[in-house]
Amino acid sequence: MSDPLLELRDVEAGYGETQVLEGVSLDVHAGETVALVGRNGVGKTTTLRSILGAVTPTGGRISYDGEEITAIDPVETVRRGVGIVPEERRVFPGLSVEENLRIGSYGGSDTPNRRSVDEVLDTFENLSRRRESRGVDLSGGEQQMLSIGRALVAGADLLMLDEPTEGLAPLIVERVVDLVEEINDEGITVLLVEQNVAVALELADRVYILDKGTVVYEGTPAELEADERILDRYLGVSV
Template sequence: MSELTDVGGENDARPRSSSSRRLTVDSIETYYGDSHVLFDVSLSVGDGEIVALVGRNGAGKTTTLRSIMGLTPAKSGRIEKDGESIHGLDPHQVRKRGISWIPEERRVFGGLTVDENLRLAAHTADTDQRERIEEVYDRFSRLDERRTQKAGTMSGGEQQMLAIARALLGPETDLLLLDEPSEGLAPQIVKDVESIIRELNEEGVTVLLVEQNAEMALGLADRAYVLETGEIVHESSADELLADRSAMEQYLGVQ
């Protein structure tokens, strides 16, 4: 796209199933009880992309991820992974299809050690899984240093690294859903998390990134969608959105 596109206008194009699309979300409607939260939401994530879903607090970003994972199932619409429907599947079935979700606030098991958290994510401590855990320690040297430390006593940045590490264990992951990974982190730690996301993507992991820190998300992403009160209102390349200061202020409150 050469410029920002108003969704619903003449240039509106629904995502269609394609072998090059890792994830397709088409016209989903999601409710919390009687409260209508997502309205005709459509987006796609291509194989190998980082796509940012940005918007103000309460826009429905987390609900979109929960709908994909089957935690808050969409009442209508279509959700596909690699061209196959995952709409209506239980979360553990979605996970088995290669999708990992790292929720907001990390949610590590604070009373368990780093190693216990990783072993729990891997479900077993047999030789094969132990090898994978050791590979995680090779990637995250800070976690290696804290194997026996209780996760709840670590810094927010270290807990975020642990949350990402856990997501890489268990069934093979080729699509990572990240919800506010920079929340509450010091600027230098945010840069560390950015580097981890970029490295995983370079290794073949596709990423759908929900992030309140729009400039951080757009700096990482290939493309971006803006969600406002449950509706997609703009989509563009991430660079185009980042350069459009009027749109950044209008939709995201960024001066």
């Protein structure tokens, strides 16, 4: 197999005195959708923040596209083509849909995967219909779509999504799943953090389970689905 697009080796990170990641190693290859799952508080978001550079690892190594990015800042990480759709969505409540998307065009990355505001509005009909609406007036699903759309405007070759389906109604979850699939089909590599194990299994080519700051399992969705012991032990679910 070719070299991974993103590689984490023994990454340690935390907040002040609190160590959260105790040596996380994982690979994401170009074109893949990789899911990172695990119970609350095990360090999923901290892993994404470490990759982005919002948290600086205290140990280990992160490389992207063949270059070490362990200690670079978020602006530089994004410039190199790593996008993030954060857990909190961060839609600006007082700005319109169009203005929220335009925010993505400041800075960002000049990858060919970069989309214009109009291209995103063309693809996301539900946003296009609400182009003048303010962020505060959008539903949870619309805010999630807007947050994903903004990351596409910023430009990403690797898009990291932190629990994109959290708190959404089942019908809207399916829309987000379809959207992530489309994004991946168009050539964007995806690293997905999900609490919804069914969604992770549906979308991912490979799944990593994180527990207490380390990777405790790696496999395909089919392998994981067949392993009730692992599902129960680390995720507390049966599928």
